[in-house]
Amino acid sequence: DAGITQSPRHKVTETGTPVTLRCHQTENHRYMYWYRQDPGHGLRLIHYSYGVKDTDKGEVSDGYSVSRSKTEDFLLTLESATSSQTSVYFCAIQGSYNSPLHFGNGTRLTVT
Amino acid sequence: ELKVEQNPLFLSMQEGKNYTIYCNYSTTSDRLYWYRQDPGKSLESLFVLLSNGAVKQEGRLMASLDTKARLSTLHITAAVHDLSATYFCAVDRKIIFGKGTRLHILP
Structure with missing residues (x-):
């Protein structure tokens, strides 16, 4: 299996607080993605x-920011969490x- | 804006039967991905289709791509209970997903 780790696995937070989710890979893959999954x-x-310091918006980027300062890490930040951001978040990598x-x-x- | 539509969204079928899941997309693309997700789990890659007319098969699953019609199909042959899952197609460089087809195979 590809070496990809998300942390934390579970988090409960209050409205208005900042939250950062981490995606770490050991595959040296160029492309990384953040998705949310809702019923x-x-x-x-x-x-x-697409690479270090090279990011772009997807379909539902409002309220989220990302950073990629190293190939192996892709961080997703919710600057001020809202209840509508309750979800399951998936990170993906692509060689x-x-x-x-x-x-x-x-x-x-x-x-x- | 790229739209990806799957149908049906839910399918209940008997073991041993054949069926097809459809994935339509709205803008030109020459690559399409199929994934499987079991309840509470992550997504598993099934197929990557890279050109018009591409066909790939793995066990009871066969996927095809018609880029001119902007259509991909996932065909299930002689379904078995273990194939019960949610199946997603995804399209294009940004890799936009359809809403998924929840497949329930009755023993």
Whole structure:
């Protein structure tokens, strides 16, 4: 299995607090993605990265920011968490444009 | 804006039957991905289709891509209970997902 780790696995936080989710890979893959998964919506792309310091917005980027200062780490930040951001967040990595995505195990975030 | 539509969204079928899941997308793309997700688990890659007319098969699953029709199909042959899962297609460089097809195979 591809070496990809998400942390934390579960988090409960209060509305208005900042939250950072981490995705760490050991595969040296160029492409990294953050998705959120909600019932009835499938997976929706939040942000993605083509390389160090090279990121772009996805379908549902409002309220989220990302950073990639090293190849192996892709951070997702909720600047001020809202209840609508309660979700399961998946990180994925991709070695080349023609290869499949490999997903992490997900982070379940609850905003109360 | 790219739209990816899967149908059906839910499918209940008997073991031993054949069925097809459809994935339509709205803009030109030459690559399409199929994934499987079991309840409470992460996603597992099934197929990557990279060109018009591409066909790939693994066990009882076969996927095809028609880029001119902007359509991919995932065909299930002689379904077995172990294939019960949610199946997603995803399209394009940004890798936009459909909403998924929840497949329930009755023993």
